[in-house]
Amino acid sequence: MEKVQSTTHVQGDGRARLYNFRQDELAKWFQSRGEPAYRGRQVFQWLYQHLAVTFDEMTNLPKPLRSRLAECAVIGTAQERLRQVSKVDGTVKFLLAWPDGVTVETVLMRHNYGNSVCVSTQVGCKMGCRFCASTLGGMIRQMTAGEMVEQLMFSARLLRQEGGRVSSVVLMGSGEPMDNYDEAMKFIDIIHDPDGLNIGLRHITVSTVGLVPGIVRLADDGRPVTLAVSLHAPTDELRSSMMPVNRAYPIAKLLDACRYYCRKTGRRISFEYALVGGKNDSLEHARQLASLVRDIPCHINLIPVNYVPERNLRRTPRDQVLAFQRELQAQGVNATVRREMGHDIAAACGQLRAEYAGRV
Numbered sequence: 001m002e003k004v005q006s007t008t009h010v011q012g013d014g015r016a017r018l019y020n021f022r023q024d025e026l027a028k029w030f031q032s033r034g035e036p037a038y039r040g041r042q043v044f045q046w047l048y049q050h051l052a053v054t055f056d057e058m059t060n061l062p063k064p065l066r067s068r069l070a071e072c073a074v075i076g077t078a079q080e081r082l083r084q085v086s087k088v089d090g091t092v093k094f095l096l097a098w099p100d101g102v103t104v105e106t107v108l109m110r111h112n113y114g115n116s117v118c119v120s121t122q123v124g125c126k127m128g129c130r131f132c133a134s135t136l137g138g139m140i141r142q143m144t145a146g147e148m149v150e151q152l153m154f155s156a157r158l159l160r161q162e163g164g165r166v167s168s169v170v171l172m173g174s175g176e177p178m179d180n181y182d183e184a185m186k187f188i189d190i191i192h193d194p195d196g197l198n199i200g201l202r203h204i205t206v207s208t209v210g211l212v213p214g215i216v217r218l219a220d221d222g223r224p225v226t227l228a229v230s231l232h233a234p235t236d237e238l239r240s241s242m243m244p245v246n247r248a249y250p251i252a253k254l255l256d257a258c259r260y261y262c263r264k265t266g267r268r269i270s271f272e273y274a275l276v277g278g279k280n281d282s283l284e285h286a287r288q289l290a291s292l293v294r295d296i297p298c299h300i301n302l303i304p305v306n307y308v309p310e311r312n313l314r315r316t317p318r319d320q321v322l323a324f325q326r327e328l329q330a331q332g333v334n335a336t337v338r339r340e341m342g343h344d345i346a347a348a349c350g351q352l353r354a355e356y357a358g359r360v
């Protein structure tokens, strides 16, 4: 597995941000401060097995060490600004704010197979997909690995109170993970650690708009996560009109990278296809899509697009969604319609943040 260089461990006030450390880095950090390396493991377990939020909870550490830690380190720095809970399916959407004023969304979704958390990898996004609210204000800054971990911890703590746990994670919130590759991979290493949250790589989904170099790098670096590729259109002309990234990485190049990912990792690709009324949702589109991906081990997730007021998008009627799915299946391609989560709250990526920004 490729080791990613450590990045931002320290915040503006000089205190270390502990969610930014992999376990091995934490051990080295303690050593650099004259403490035994095993303190790193102990603190890592407190953070992720016990979900500690204060150093006082870390009762197997000597009291003087706990006091020193409180002076030179912080556990989390985000504050919950808003929380929306769906009355329909229990989906919880958190809007979190960091000390520099940026906000991101993270969502807890409850499925019959477990609890999944959607994490944002950037504040805003520069990819400009036409159907997405997250990109309306452009990209403001990258999230650090620790800030991604912290998003997850809000759901982990809520679930712990209910006797549950996070079973899967999707990097599908605002931002493009491949455009913040090192931090996204470090985040995966931290949450995958068996001494911590122990989330299996197969239960981690990296969603990309189709940045080909990132897909190739991910295939090569030994983390066989689930790769979700936003395809959304079966022709370059249509895809470029919906996703500017297609001009840099057109469909043929993107699908070659997907084939490479399958060969290297043995994993199936999950192709995301947002159905937009009158745009990409005809049966002819379904047939074109099937012929593109038929030779790739894959699954297609059909997503009836959420209404984005700023984008004036039309939804595909339910019977047409099902007809599109049937056509793909008839052409020999696996397809499911994604269950809509929390449709009574502002559940589309970026919507809560956009609404909040409009209020303040």
Ligand code: SF4
Pocket (backbone or CB within 6 Å): 124, 125, 126, 127, 128, 129, 132, 133, 134, 135, 173, 174, 175, 176, 209, 349
């Ligand atoms: S869909 Fe994803 S990649 Fe595209 S603009 Fe929105 S957040 Fe960015």
